[in-house]
Amino acid sequence: MSFPDRKIGITTTVPVEVIFAAGAVPVDLNNIFITSPRREEYVQKAELAGFPRNVCRWIKGIYGAALDNGIKEIIAVMQGDCSNTHALAETLQIEGVRIIPFSYPYDRNYDMLKREIEHLADALGVVSWTDIVAWKRRLDEIRALAHKIDEMTWRENKVSGRENHLYLVSTSDFEGDPNAFEKKLKNFIAEASQREPFPHKIRLAFVGVPPIFDDLYDVLESYGARVVFNEVQRQFSMPFDTEDIVEQYLLYTYPYPVFHRIEDIKQQVALRGIHGIIHYAETFCFRQIEDIIMRKNFEGMPYIMIEGGESFKVDARTRMRLQSFVEMLKMRVK
Ligand code: SF4
Numbered sequence: 640m641s642f643p644d645r646k647i648g649i650t651t652t653v654p655v656e657v658i659f660a661a662g663a664v665p666v667d668l669n670n671i672f673i674t675s676p677r678r679e680e681y682v683q684k685a686e687l688a689g690f691p692r693n694v695c696r697w698i699k700g701i702y703g704a705a706l707d708n709g710i711k712e713i714i715a716v717m718q719g720d721c722s723n724t725h726a727l728a729e730t731l732q733i734e735g736v737r738i739i740p741f742s743y744p745y746d747r748n749y750d751m752l753k754r755e756i757e758h759l760a761d762a763l764g765v766v767s768w769t770d771i772v773a774w775k776r777r778l779d780e781i782r783a784l785a786h787k788i789d790e791m792t793w794r795e796n797k798v799s800g801r802e803n804h805l806y807l808v809s810t811s812d813f814e815g816d817p818n819a820f821e822k823k824l825k826n827f828i829a830e831a832s833q834r835e836p837f838p839h840k841i842r843l844a845f846v847g848v849p850p851i852f853d854d855l856y857d858v859l860e861s862y863g864a865r866v867v868f869n870e871v872q873r874q875f876s877m878p879f880d881t882e883d884i885v886e887q888y889l890l891y892t893y894p895y896p897v898f899h900r901i902e903d904i905k906q907q908v909a910l911r912g913i914h915g916i917i918h919y920a921e922t923f924c925f926r927q928i929e930d931i932i933m934r935k936n937f938e939g940m941p942y943i944m945i946e947g948g949e950s951f952k953v954d955a956r957t958r959m960r961l962q963s964f965v966e967m968l969k970m971r972v973k
Contacts, residue, residue, distance in 0.1 A: 647763070648705050648713035650727070651720040652811045652875050653741055654756050654888055656774040658714075659817070661763035667812040671708060672700035673851065678951065681707060688730070695921040696851055696948055698723045705731055712737040714759065719743030719894025722925045739763070743894035753885045775884045781817055784824035785810050785876040791828070793867040793911040796836035800845070800866030801856035802827075807872035808849055839865040841968045842912055846870040846904055846933070847919035848926065851947045858953050862965040866917075868907050870900070897929045901936045908940070915941035915968045917961075922948030941968055 645663040649655070658665040672681055681703025682696055690699050698721070705713060715728035717740045728738045739762045744751040760771060788806045792798040806824065813820045841864035845855075849872055852858075856866055871893055879890040892899040908916065916937055920927040930944050943964045945957050953961070 645712075646708075646710055646815075647739075648710040648736075649812060650701055650713065650724060651716050652891070652893070653714050653716060654759065654771075654884065655812060656771050656778060656884060657756060657759050657763060657765055659774045659778070660760070660765045660767075660770040663763065664815045665812040666708070666710060666815060667809075668701040668704050668710070668713075669697060669849070670808065670812065670814075672697070672704040673853070673951075675704065677707070678704075690730075693923045694723060695923045697721075697848075697921060698727050702727060702730060705736065706734060710736065712739060714739045714741050716894070717742050718745065743888070745895065747889050747895050747899075749885055749889060752889060756885065756888070772884060775887070778813065778817060779877075781813060781821045781824065782810060782876050782878075784821065784828065786878055787828055788824065788831070789873060789876070789878070791831055793842075795832075796839075796865075796867075797831045797834045799837065799856060799860065800843075800869070802831075803866065804845075804849065804856060804869050804872050807869055807876045810876040837865055839863055840972060841865070841965055842867045842914050844868040844870065844904065844908055844911070844913045844916045845919060846900075846916060848921065848924070850919050851921065851951060852953045854952050858958060859961060859965065862962050863969065864915075864965045868911050868913060870904055870907070873907075874903075897932055901933065905936075914972055915943070915964060917964075918942065918944045920944070920946060922946050941971070 646666045647658050647663045648666050648668050650668055655665050672678055675681065678700055682699045684703035685699035690702065713731060713736055715724050715738050717725055719742060732738050739759065741759050742755055765771060785806055788798055789803060792803040809820065839860060843859065843864050843866045845866045845868065859866060874891055874893045877887055877891060879887055881887050881890065892903050918930055918933050920930065934942060943960065945960065
């Protein structure tokens with residue numbers, strides 16, 4: 640049975656197969672927020688409701704976007720995403736939104752994660768595990784197209800960092816319509832494969848949560864550097880070779896201890912011929928603390944940490960730092 644009017648808000652990547660198996664439509668509230676012409680209003684709505692100054696803009700934007708778009712049910716990831724989700728969920732609950740909790744077990748325990756997925760299925764009214772598995776097979780066909788775009792980014796140099804980011808980040812909810820999204824990916828692949836390779840000599844990794852800046856990739860390309868690895872966005876696309884849906888969400892590095900992410904980053908940095916790493920975190924985000932661990936693990940590798948949050952455009956200070964970073968890389972790479 641399908642209930643296309645039943646929209647389920649998500650605040651981060653969750654086992655989206657379960658939502659489709661329930662006949663509902665996933666809506667990634669991050670994507671709705673950041674692509675909306677009304678995104679400033681969403682942030683203001685949260686601030687007027689009383690969200691404090693020292694809470695990141697993603698949280699405020701999600702709050703505003705959920706209420707403004709009439710989302711009645713939200714899956715809130717209580718463990719494995721954001722330390723603020725708990726309170727965000729409660730503030731939405733008092734506005735009448737149904738909150739469905741989901742957790743990624745910190746120790747990556749298979750049985751616990753399976754129970755969480757089963758609990759989610761019960762909460763959404765899914766009756767058959769077979770339907771969930773069938774949806775995994777279907778979504779994997781579409782994910783393979785996203786992986787092709789990722790490969791065209793670093794191997795063929797025919798996809799920009801921004802395009803890579805946009806297509807990979809959209810695999811969190813398949814833009815609510817897997818068939819239409821599949822067509823969009825196929826069209827893009829056909830168009831991009833006709834292009835000449837991008838000329839940028841400097842190849843960058845972007846690690847950390849997706850940026851709130853919408854011009855970051857263009858700014859970097861104007862300095863002569865292209866992002867050929869978007870770490871967390873790639874994780875959203877589930878780049879894993881497994882038939883088992885529980886294992887798939889165990890291999891997904893983002894919700895677990897940062898050390899799994901670091902291993903993945905190291906592999907991709909070597910594979911993709913990366914010259915420098917940009918670590919991004921939001922102002923007021925607990926993930927800024929993880930920079931201590933990242934920095935230690937990438938000693939000897941050109942590395943810069945930048946912070947977003949005050950605006951949706953790269954601020955002047957960050958531009959200057961990025962330009963100096965790219966110039967330094969150009970001297971090293973020659
Ligand atoms: S950037 Fe950090 S604080 Fe903001 S929503 Fe993401 S994890 Fe939470």
